[in-house]
Amino acid sequence: MTIYYLYQKKYGFYIGHSARFTGQSCFPHGFKGIFISGGAKIGSNCVIFQNVTIGSNSLPNSKRVGSPTIGNNVYIGAGAALIGNISIGNDCRIGANCTVYKDVEENSIVTSAELIVRKSDMIMNNKFYKWTIDGPAYFKDGKWIMEKDQEIILKLYNKL
Known part of the structure; x- marks a missing residue:
């Protein structure tokens, strides 16, 4: 304590x-x-x-x-x-x-x-992203998971 x-x-x-x-x-x-x-x-x-x-x-x-x-x-x-x-x-x-x-x-x-x-009909993405050398990763269940959805990755990089 x-x-x-x-x-x-x-x-x-x-x-x-x-x-x-x-x-x-x-x-x-x-x-x-x-x-x-x-x-x-x-x-x-x-x-x-x-x-x-x-x-x-x-x-x-x-x-x-x-x-x-x-x-x-x-x-x-x-x-x-x-x-x-x-x-x-x-x-x-x-x-x-x-x-x-x-x-x-x-x-x-x-x-x-x-x-x-x-x-909202459904909020699909309440993920918190951080940027790593390999690209964006999000937090889920105590772990950082690399984002694989190309549409989301492009949005994160303001390409869409």
Whole structure:
């Protein structure tokens, strides 16, 4: 535990001991500024950028007392805050600096602080890519996998 607390202090993050991850998540910029409250549930293959808050609501007279539940393949932009007993469906995108305090259906995109939610038929690619010597690779199930789809590769290189 001492190593955890030293690392936590050095990088300025907090992940509550009762937070639960059902699979591995990707933290593209490390844990810098990330706060995940105890009781939060986070699905597999989630991408969580810097300064994200996944926080509990502990106001007893509030409608959403508790912690967020986040589905699989959710992409959470930098500075986003997901607060209270809310449910974020699978394959959603939460835009940078959004404050989310309501449930979000799967395959939805949240795009502003006013919580504008747009339902999509299906979000096919919530992958986080990094560039390697051999080309783009994406994070899935705790591993970096080389992208093989030529159409996606061309889009990543702005050739389409």
